[in-house]
Amino acid sequence: MTIDFTKSTDGLVPAIVQDAATKTVLMLGYMNQEAVDKTNQTKKVTFYSRSKNRLWTKGEESGNFLNLVAMKVDCDNDSLLITVNPVGPTCHTGTDTCWKEENNNSYGFLTELEAIITDRKDNPDNKDSYVASLYRKGINKVAQKVGEEAVEVVIEAKDNDDHLFKEESADLLFHYLILLQAKGFKLNDIVTVLKNRH
Numbered sequence: 600m601t602i603d604f605t606k607s608t609d610g611l612v613p614a615i616v617q618d619a620a621t622k623t624v625l626m627l628g629y630m631n632q633e634a635v636d637k638t639n640q641t642k643k644v645t646f647y648s649r650s651k652n653r654l655w656t657k658g659e660e661s662g663n664f665l666n667l668v669a670m671k672v673d674c675d676n677d678s679l680l681i682t683v684n685p686v687g688p689t690c691h692t693g694t695d696t697c698w699k700e701e702n703n704n705s706y707g708f709l710t711e712l713e714a715i716i717t718d719r720k721d722n723p724d725n726k727d728s729y730v731a732s733l734y735r736k737g738i739n740k741v742a743q744k745v746g747e748e749a750v751e752v753v754i755e756a757k758d759n760d761d762h763l764f765k766e767e768s769a770d771l772l773f774h775y776l777i778l779l780q781a782k783g784f785k786l787n788d789i790v791t792v793l794k795n796r797h
Contacts, residue, residue, distance in 0.1 A: 603676040604632060611647055612677055616689070619668040619682040621704050625689040626697040628657070630679060635670070642667045644681055663687035704787050713776060713785055720780050730777060741781045744774045 604610045611629040618625055628646035630638070634654055637645040641656070644665035648655035658664030665683040672679055685702070688695050695702035704710075719730035726732075733741050748771040755764040779785060 600670070600672050601676055602632070602635065602672050602679070606675075606677045609649075611649070612679060614644075614646065614679040614681050616644065616665060616681050616683055618702055619684055621702055623696060623700065623702045623705075624698070625665070625683070625685060625695070625702065626657075635679075638667055638670065638681075644683060657689075658686065661687070661691075663689065665689070704790070706786060706790075709776070709786060712773070713780070716776055716780055733777060734781065738781050741774070741778050745771070745778050748774050 602612060604612060606612075610631050612631075614628045614630045616625045616628065617623065628644075629649060630645075631647045634645045634647045637654060637656070643656050643658065644667055645654055645656040647653075656664070664686045665681075666686065668682040668684060670679055670681050685695075689702075690697045690699075692699075694700075716730055719725060719728045720734050722728075723731045723734050733744065748767065751767040752764070752771050755767045758764070776786065779789070
């Protein structure tokens with residue numbers, strides 16, 4: 600990895616720190632060659648502190664270290680992307696990130712859909728909600744719907760209509776997310792099981 604420290608007047612390059620698991624951006628720091636070397640040696644992210652005018656290992660006082668997973672240089676060789684496993688909150692204010700965001704796993708639209716399902720589950724009296732009506736009928740009905748959708752996916756998988764296969768697959772995933780919450784779980788619980796198996 601070749602880093603060009605000559606592009607800045609102070610010999611520092613920006614280092615973007617990202618959680619290796621959640622992909623959340625945690626903070627931005629600056630590094631010189633000595634900080635890069637120490638990070639690689641100790642496997643704890645070390646920056647060059649412009650305010651302290653010295654090397655500074657994140658967590659050296661708080662214990663909230665950033666354990667190195669990988670370090671990459673960008674296409675211009677003048678900035679770094681550092682993926683880490685954080686120990687505790689990253690920001691000195693006590694928040695998960697320096698942008699006051701929570702560092703949670705997000706699965707994009709599926710996370711949004713889970714939030715909608717949670718709202719429907721928590722408000723079962725909503726007469727216009729299909730999800731709420733399923734929850735009112737109980738776990739047996741929810742589980743039955745997952746079984747029905749699974750059979751329909753299998754049937755469509757054996758045919759050549761890709762559109763119908765995708766539609767039935769979406770129905771199965773949707774009802775599975777409903778079933779997960781009926782059992783008190785979310786998608787992240789299943790992802791954790793898969794990661795542990797891996």
